[in-house]
Amino acid sequence: MSTTALQPPPRRPPRPAPAHDPAWLSRLFWLGAALVLLWPMVVATEFRPWILFEPKNLEVTAQFLGSFVPPAHSADFLALVARETWRTVAIATAGLTLALVVAVPLTLLSVRVLSISALSGRMARGPAVLRQLVRWLLIVLRSVPELVWALVFVRVVGLGPTAGVLAIALTYGGMLGKVYAEILESGEPHTTETLLRNGSSRLQAFSFGLLPQNAAELTSYTVYRWECAIRSSVVLGFVGGGGLGQQLDNSMKMFNGGEVFTMLVVFVALVAMADRVSAGLRRALG
Amino acid sequence: MDTRPAANQPYRLPPPLFSARCRACWFTTAVLLLIAASFWTLDLQWAQFLSLDAARSMGRFIAEFFPPDTSPEFLRKVAIGTAETLAMSAFGTALAAAAGVLLALPASRLHEGDAAWGRRPTRLLLNALRAIPELVWAGLLLIAAGLGPFAGTLALAAHTTGVLGRLFAEAVENAPPGPGAALRAQGVGNVRIFLYATLPQVLPQLMSYTLYRWENNIRAAAVLGVVGAGGLGQLLAFHMGLFQMGKTATILGAMLGLVALVDALSYATRRGLTR
Numbered sequence: 398m399s400t401t402a403l404q405p406p407p408r409r410p411p412r413p414a415p416a417h418d419p420a421w422l423s424r425l426f427w428l429g430a431a432l433v434l435l436w437p438m439v440v441a442t443e444f445r446p447w448i449l450f451e452p453k454n455l456e457v458t459a460q461f462l463g464s465f466v467p468p469a470h471s472a473d474f475l476a477l478v479a480r481e482t483w484r485t486v487a488i489a490t491a492g493l494t495l496a497l498v499v500a501v502p503l504t505l506l507s508v509r510v511l512s513i514s515a516l517s518g519r520m521a522r523g524p525a526v527l528r529q530l531v532r533w534l535l536i537v538l539r540s541v542p543e544l545v546w547a548l549v550f551v552r553v554v555g556l557g558p559t560a561g562v563l564a565i566a567l568t569y570g571g572m573l574g575k576v577y578a579e580i581l582e583s584g585e586p587h588t589t590e591t592l593l594r595n596g597s598s599r600l601q602a603f604s605f606g607l608l609p610q611n612a613a614e615l616t617s618y619t620v621y622r623w624e625c626a627i628r629s630s631v632v633l634g635f636v637g638g639g640g641l642g643q644q645l646d647n648s649m650k651m652f653n654g655g656e657v658f659t660m661l662v663v664f665v666a667l668v669a670m671a672d673r674v675s676a677g678l679r680r681a682l683g
Numbered sequence: 684m685d686t687r688p689a690a691n692q693p694y695r696l697p698p699p700l701f702s703a704r705c706r707a708c709w710f711t712t713a714v715l716l717l718i719a720a721s722f723w724t725l726d727l728q729w730a731q732f733l734s735l736d737a738a739r740s741m742g743r744f745i746a747e748f749f750p751p752d753t754s755p756e757f758l759r760k761v762a763i764g765t766a767e768t769l770a771m772s773a774f775g776t777a778l779a780a781a782a783g784v785l786l787a788l789p790a791s792r793l794h795e796g797d798a799a800w801g802r803r804p805t806r807l808l809l810n811a812l813r814a815i816p817e818l819v820w821a822g823l824l825l826i827a828a829g830l831g832p833f834a835g836t837l838a839l840a841a842h843t844t845g846v847l848g849r850l851f852a853e854a855v856e857n858a859p860p861g862p863g864a865a866l867r868a869q870g871v872g873n874v875r876i877f878l879y880a881t882l883p884q885v886l887p888q889l890m891s892y893t894l895y896r897w898e899n900n901i902r903a904a905a906v907l908g909v910v911g912a913g914g915l916g917q918l919l920a921f922h923m924g925l926f927q928m929g930k931t932a933t934i935l936g937a938m939l940g941l942v943a944l945v946d947a948l949s950y951a952t953r954r955g956l957t958r
Contacts, residue, residue: 435777441770442832442913449827458827487721494718540942544818544906544916545935548923553741554732558725563732632818636909639725642819646910649822657823665814681706 464654474656477644478663485640485667488558488633489626492565493619496626499538499570504577507531510586510607511599532578538571543629544636551637561638565626576618584610613682620682624675628668641667747928748935757930761918761937768914768941771832771907772900775839780893782840783847790852793873793881794863806849813845817903821912832913839900839907850892854885901945905938915941 418424438444448454505511507528514521520528546564554560589606593599608615634642641664648656701708786809789801815823820838828834855877862880871879908916915938922930 435774438770438774438777441767442774442836444774444833444836448829448833454827454829461826484725487725490717490721491725491727494721540939540946542902542906542938542942544909545919545938548909548919549744552923553737553744554728557728559728559732562725562727628816632816635818635822645819646822649826652826661815661819664819665811668814678710 461652461654464652465658467655468659468662469653469655470659474659478641478660481641481644482663482667484558485630485634485642486627488561488630488638488640489565489623491558492562492630493569493623493626495562495566496569496573496622497619499566500573500577503531503535503570503574504581505600505603507535507574507578508581508603508607510582510589511593511603513593513599516590516593532575535571535574535578538567539575540571541568543568543633547633547636547638556637556639556643558639561630561633561640564633564638565630569622569626573619573622577615580611580614580618581607617679617682620675620678624671627671631664744928748932750929751932751936752927752929753933757933761915761933764915764918764934765937765941767832768904768908768916769901771836771839771914772897772904775836775904776843776893776897776900778836778840779843779847779896780889782844783851784889786844786848787851787855788877790848791855793855793877794860794867806852809845809848809852811845812841813849815842817842817900817907818910821907822910825911830911830913830917835904835907835912835914838912839904843896843900847892847896851885851889854888854892855881858884898945898949902942905941 449458509515509520509528512520512524512528514524543564546567547560550560550563554563584607588610589602592602592606597605630638630640631642631645634640634644635646637643641660645657645660645664648660698705701712786805789799790805790809792799792802817838820841821835824834824837824841828837858881862884863876866876866880904914904916906916906919908914908918909920911917911920915934919931919934919938922934
């Protein structure tokens with residue numbers, strides 16, 4: 398045996414750390430590709446940031462921002478803001494109540510667990526078709542944005558809270574109905590089925606089997622939607638749905654920065670409060 | 684005396700309907716009061732809405748939608764509006780993702796013992812951006828950027844930056860600290876640690892948040908224009924203001940089609956990815 402085999406192989410010098418990013422070529426490529434892809438969008442959206450800094454625009458913006466301070470705080474105005482804030486909450490609450498009136502019957506119609514014919518094999522043709530139709534109705538109600546409903550209703554009933562309430566009622570009716578049905582169907586159907594098999598009516602099976610099982614989740618989702626409704630009732634004000642949004646729109650159009658600032662602060666506070674209340678309630682429900 | 688428990692549970696009355704200790708009762712009462720007060724203080728014009736007259740005007744209003752305007756030049760205009768809506772949403776989301784990453788760094792505690800001076804103020808900024816809806820941003824930005832899709836894009840970007848920045852900051856803070864700590868022990872600076880250790884780990888999460896927000900933004904961009912910020916919404920507000928109901932119907936159809944398409948695509952993708 399030769400002695401050379403026992404000697405350790407000559408150590409290679411440690412590889413020096415690369416001076417450049419080893420992946421620079423692919424990074425450069427992807428950066429270039431992203432720019433090429435974004436370019437048509439830049440054109441389509443008329444993205445010209447320098448417009449913001451043209452002297453004329455800059456002057457208008459500076460004037461508007463400058464008028465933010467001092468925020469409007471006269472007693473009259475604050476009273477108006479308080480009244481409109483309450484109206485915003487009221488529109489959301491009334492809208493959500495009507496949404497429940499829409500959603501609950503549609504949910505009861507569309508829930509598959511409450512089908513009696515499905516207890517023995519497949520659901521009969523008629524009920525299956527009815528349930529699918531109700532589902533489609535819910536999807537249509539939900540997929541029209543509430544702003545579009547509001548634009549339509551403003552034409553029919555005129556400016557004011559009625560349009561906002563109806564818009565929220567229809568959109569949120571669709572959302573609540575769909576999610577309620579999903580919640581009710583995702584639970585354990587055993588109790589409900591037993592009740593139905595033993596001859597209870599569907600409404601009884603719902604109130605004593607399905608509802609107690611899912612009450613916490615249903616309530617939690619409804620509270621969450623109430624919070625969303627407050628946010629969207631402000632937005633609906635911009636197209637004439639009443640409340641804080643409408644006042645905000647008026648003040649913006651009159652370039653009254655002080656009023657805009659006060660209302661923005663009130664709005665952010667309102668949303669934060671609704672957020673807190675809803676999170677607290679949902680935690681209490683567990 | 685026989686102290687054995689009774690064989691049957693003693694008959695108990697059901698709990699009283701209202702008791703001062705029952706929190707759910709107070710909650711229900713409060714909700715009912717809130718609902719009653721809401722309906723009472725809003726001067727809702729039910730009479731006007733439910734009257735025969737209103738039904739007739741509603742019918743006339745709906746009848747005016749038909750037939751929708753399908754002349755080729757108007758369809759081309761709607762197609763351009765749809766493309767503009769899509770471009771606004773995509774570009775606004777891309778801007779927001781870039782700004783979100785930039786703001787997520789100061790908004791997160793990068794390693795243990797990081798003083799993170801900027802964390803509180805940056806998070807406050809992100810919350811403020813997030814709290815104001817896109818439409819309100821659009822109204823505000825119209826003053827600085829003028830009518831058109833540019834204001835809409837900036838409005839989407841502003842709101843989405845708030846949302847994404849916060850989500851990104853959470854992702855960065857929750858990333859496994861190992862690779863970053865290894866680089867830090869070698870004396871590598873914060874920026875390079877982020878680029879070579881943290882970013883590759885959180886990139887898939889950032890992408891999925893961004894895509895999710897893009898989906899939301901397409902829906903938002905469709906209606907954003909009603910205050911004058913470009914896209915389908917601006918066409919809608921314009922033609923509805925001129926009472927050209929046939930054209931309005933076409934635009935509404937395009938809007939609903941776009942929303943339905945996005946919903947279907949996202950549903951299919953989600954199902955494909957989770958299966």
